[in-house]
Amino acid sequence: MNPANYLYLAALLFTIGAAGVLIRRNAIVVFMCVELMLNACNLAFVTFSRLHGNLDGQVIAFFTMVVAAAEVVVGLAIIVSIYRTRHSASVDDANLMKL
């Protein structure tokens, strides 16, 4: 088997995650899909690291994880505070941005 299959898998997971972000309305699930996309990227990075034979890809994946953790913390905090004021976790309910 060629390790490039991991890349195909990553692409597939990424696309599924992206579709989830677009389709789901529950902000928490949207967030999970974002996490899925990030994980897909990480898988690609790790695979690239293996293909190239150096560890830089893994370092980047590591940083991605850290940033993802930070993002989740803030993101979930936002969701909780939105839920508190609007009693809804649907992203469609937060549409004040339009004119």
Add this chain to the structure above:
Amino acid sequence: METLIGLLVAAPLLGAGVLLTGGRRFDRTGHLLGTLFALLSFVFGMVLFVNMLGKNADDRALHSHLFTWVPVEGFQAQVGFQLDQLSMTFVLLITGVGTLIHIYSIGYMEHDERRRRFFGYLNLFLAAMLLLVLADNYLLLYAGWEGVGLASYLLIGFWQHKPSAATAAKKAFLVNRVGDMGLSIGIMLMFTTFGSFAFSNVLPRAAQAAGTQHATITGIGFMLLLAACGKSAQVPLQSWLGDAMEGPTPVSALIHAATMVTAGVYLIVRSGAIFNAAPDAQTAVVTVGAVTLLFGAIVGCAKDDIKKALAGSTMSQIGYMIMAAGLGPIGYVFAIMHLVTHGFFKAGLFLGAGSVMHGMNDEVDMRRYGGLRKFMPITFVTFGLGYLAIIGFPGLSGFFSKDKIIEAAYAKGGTEGWILGSAALLGAAITAFYMTRVMLMTFFGEKRWVPDAEGHEPHPHESPKSMTVPMIILAFGSVFAGGLFSINSSFVKWLEPVTGHSEGNSPVSTGTVTAATMVCLVIGVGIAWLMYGRRSVPAVAPRGSLVTRAARRDLLQDDFNHVVLVRGGEHLTRSLVYLDHSLVDGVVNGSAASVGGLSGRLRRLQNGYVRSYAVSMLGGTAVVVAATLLMRAV
């Protein structure tokens, strides 16, 4: 000595600076200070004159280079003075008459609260005029040229609260600007032809240039003529001079009779070398001169306003000078000679007119004068001497200078000479007529006085000493200057090194010309006496013939200007303002509106739903990725 030339200009300039920026603390002493600076300038002039007389005739020119004005690659404008006999003549005239008029103004402007400023402007004028005649290059001359224009503007509009004065001042400046345009184009032509505009560079090479650059030299000549027309109120740019009489009378005497308006003559005489090389331009000059001398004379006949009548006369006399200057080397000297004598007698006449107005509650209408000779004896005598001088009474200054010009016109030869000579003779007759008319209406006949607007009865009285003394001095000049200049042809010899001189061979002998002039004089005076001396003068102007009415309106030239230039200009600017708003701005606003409409549609895409934005993000990313891949593939 060279430094003194600078001081000559600097003294009145300093005076102007002190008086105009010094503020109220000079209110009490301003007029004395101003006169002092003018006098100082005159003293410097005299010193230089004496010094010059001590030198050899061909070695009299002084040059003084001060500093580089505009240093640009290929264009080196200098500030430098050149004092030769021609400039010297003007310096003495300007400072001499100028000083006298300063003294006169002390009395004339006594009750004006802004007298200090008046003297400041007068000093400014002296400085600018001296700069004009002393400059050693055309650009500096141009500076002086515009400077006198400014001073004239300020002085004509001195009584700014009168709308007519403000309008007249503006008109003078604008018409002069048209002339200035000519001068600046002339300078540019010189620059492109000679690479310089210094007298020392341009003039000696003008004759040489005539061969290869004939059209250009002619062009320069025409442009200088345009400039002269503006400044010297020659047809077709003469319309401002009559209105300029709105200014205080000393101003009319100094600027609009004796000095500034003669700057055009100076310019043409100074640029004699150019005109000598451009016969076509010369023809234009004599034509303008001849037309104006008749035009001014006719206008002078019809005016009832004493100052405007004198203004018409000025126009006419300068017409003589311009014509003489256009005759070439035969006429240059006589143009200047007439200019000097005219400076004396016309200044004297204006001062006399001012004195009359001073005594008559500033009344200017001659139909409301009459019989003043008993009340103002000194004014009457000095004015009378000036009158005799201007009509060319034998023995007085005008006789010598004007006769010479008529002679020179005939000496031009050919049909041209005959036409010019006859025009000049006719002019002499009309001059005799209108000046006699002025004289009779003002000083003779019965009293036709009326109270002024506030009901004050006029109490004509002789003016104070400060006014009469200058008048007396000028009267002396009017009487003797011509004779003095003609003894042994001293004036011709004096100017010859600068202007050159040639005696044309006149088809008509000197005696014949003199006789003809005398006949014209007698006819003119006679007709005037018949019309205004024997008959009483109506206090309200009769309707008059068509010609009279036209002449009263400056031969309709102003009406033409008004209809064509002013009205036309107004319409043009108004329609341009409209177009700028609707068309130029409209195109832009229209495109802005269509962009606005488009963006209104596009705005609907911004529905506020995060997920729909996310779709566009993903779509955009897809497009970018696709583009990258495609570029790779290509």
Add this chain to the structure above:
Amino acid sequence: MTGSMSLAAAAYQTSTGEAVQFWVLGTVAVIGALGTVLMKKSVHSALSLAGTMIVLAVFYLAQGAYFLGVVQIVVYTGAIMMLFLFVVMLVGITAADSLKETLKGQRWMAALCGLGFGILLIAGIANASLHSFAGTGQANAADGGNVQGLAHLVFTKYVWAFEITGALLITAAIGAMVLTHRERTEERLTQREQAEARVREGKQVTPLPAPGTYARHNAVDVPALLPDGSISELSVSSTLRERGQIRDVSRDAMRRLAELDQRSDEWLERAPEQPELEHDGERAPASAEEGAK
């Protein structure tokens, strides 16, 4: 486990073991991912995602990224997913998300973009020439192990980024606190004030009824029954009411009552009498359906 093979400098094929592992676990990962997207309840989504993440951890280990593999399990599956679950609990575990689309054309566009994007990615990967690979063996061995190697990089080449990540984490922590912390801006109302306000606004003045706990069931989501047998929603916690998580026992109670009536009728030989059911259809959907029949 399969790390031994990656000691080779360059290889063209992975081991068969890894291939088998990839195909089996890869399928699981995709199913997990699909589950994340398609499950109605967010808890199920979270669990599916956790499964996918564990699979990914295994893949990391298989590719020689031992440190990441472990971190993936500890941080992602252990910490982040737990965080998710906590929030899901906070927000409502059973609140099912309707998968019905409300935005016009959104689903089509999403499908189009997602599909296009996926095809592009896959085409891109297919386009690349990936015939041989280096493997992580040497790189891991260079510093004496995967963790040492990563540490070496993180503290030398990427130390600046690392520091910044630290700052980011602290900021994120503070940010989360700021976002969720509510400042009390006015004085807390005293009991007296609360009581007065309640009287003034015409709200319920008496204490709320106690739930039906212990009466029939052993949970707080059981409302008390009113004398007519219907439920008293006031007796249940407002949070549960908000989520619609009231266990409606009224039907059961009614049935038993009816049975009791029937039995007593049979015993007393009386004609059967149909009791009238009265429910608040909106508040309790299940009973509303019943009422509509």
Add this chain to the structure above:
Amino acid sequence: MSFPLLTATAALPAVGAIATAAVPAARRVAAKYTALAFSLGTLVLAIIAMVRFDPGGARYQLTESHTWVKNFGLHYDLGVDGIAVVMVALTALLIPFVMLAGWHDADPLEGPDPNRRWRPTQGFFALILLVEAMVVLSFEATDVFLFYIFFEAMLIPMYFLIGGFGDRAHPGGEEEAARQRSYAAVKFLLYNLVGGLIMLAAIIGLYAATARQLGTGTFSLQQILDARASGQFKLGTDTERWLFLGFFFAFAVKAPLWPLHTWLPNAMGEATSPVAVLITAVVDKVGTFAMLRFCLQLFPEASKWATPVILVLALISIIYGALLAVGQRDIKRLIAYASVSHFGFIILGIFAMTSQGESGATLYMVNHGISTAALMLVAGFLITRRGSRIIADFGGVQKVAPVLAGTFMIGGLATLSLPGLAPFVSEFLVLVGTFSRYPVLGIIATLGIVLAALYVLVLYQRTMTGPVKAGIEGMADLKVREVVVVAPLIALLLFLGVYPKPVADIVNPSVKHTLSDVHKTDPKPALEAKK
């Protein structure tokens, strides 16, 4: 490394802007003095730069060069030639006067202030300093992209200055004033943004061209010129023309050249007069300056190609601007249109491509800055006193406020280029420079001086002379602060009119360089001068 004088000249006002903005709301006067002090400090630095500039030395002096973004060939390159150093000095000179003239323009309105937290005074003065910093930097930048950044960035503070601190004396009342003001501000912004955007495209095109031919792309003017001199870099004819047009369009909007001028009367009319001075005397100069520095230097061949059209447009600007000025009823709009006419002269001088034209255009920029400042600021004093800017509302001011009228007259005379005042020298140089190559254009342009006399004198006559109109009677003459503003400007006008040599000497060598860039020599006089 020597002291980074040029950076300091720009940094000082920038720091000053922050310092001014930081002054507490209640300390308005302190904010004003802070701003004034910083602007004076900048002036000192600018004068030092001018003194240290050696006209006989290298083309660009006091240079500073740092790589900014290496991969994109971005540099923080500063340097001044004779033209730039003079323009920097002009900017630094005018700002203190602008501030002094606008000393009370941004004071909060009387009575209880609804916007107590808003700090208009601090904002006004800080924005002026910000504009100064950006203008100075755009004069100094020798990296095309660096220049672009400041060229665009100065729009932002200008936008707020126009839109936020407009002229309260509007014929249509307060509300109409606010409406017109925001319209003018938006129009100003949009015009200039569009111009800038097109220029950005051209800049990127230039970068791409350098990247293709030199291997690595660069924005540095010096590197591009060096590469061209050594023959490594040559733009294709079409490319050069397109890029030239992109640059020129932006500068023509800023300058402004007919028919892109319509934003100027609106902006100048609605802004307070100090801000109007800022627009026309400082900000717009960047446009004409950039034509000299970038259009001619980077695209010499295309500049020559476009010359006929540009000259005609400039000529139209001269005559059209003057005619429209004659037709205006509003003092400030009149001055604005006069400026359009004057900018026509500047552009005419630049594209005549003769020594006299270019030197004249450069001097013109300086002189026009000073003369318009004098005229506009006095007009501002006048308008503030009367509370109206309609010409018909004035009349007879000369009688009640002679000093004001006198200074107004001198400003007007400078505008109509009277000899002895600075603008004459430059205008005549431009005319001579144009005439020596294009006689017909020169003659038509000379008409402009007659029209200039017309609009100035008509304005003066209607406002200052005649009987005193109602509403003018009690008008106060100039106060000490106002005299302090106007007197030095007038003194400078006189000095530069009589002795422009110091400035001309700094400018001339740079003009020579520019002309050699476009491979043009002055036309020789028809007759060789005698030695």
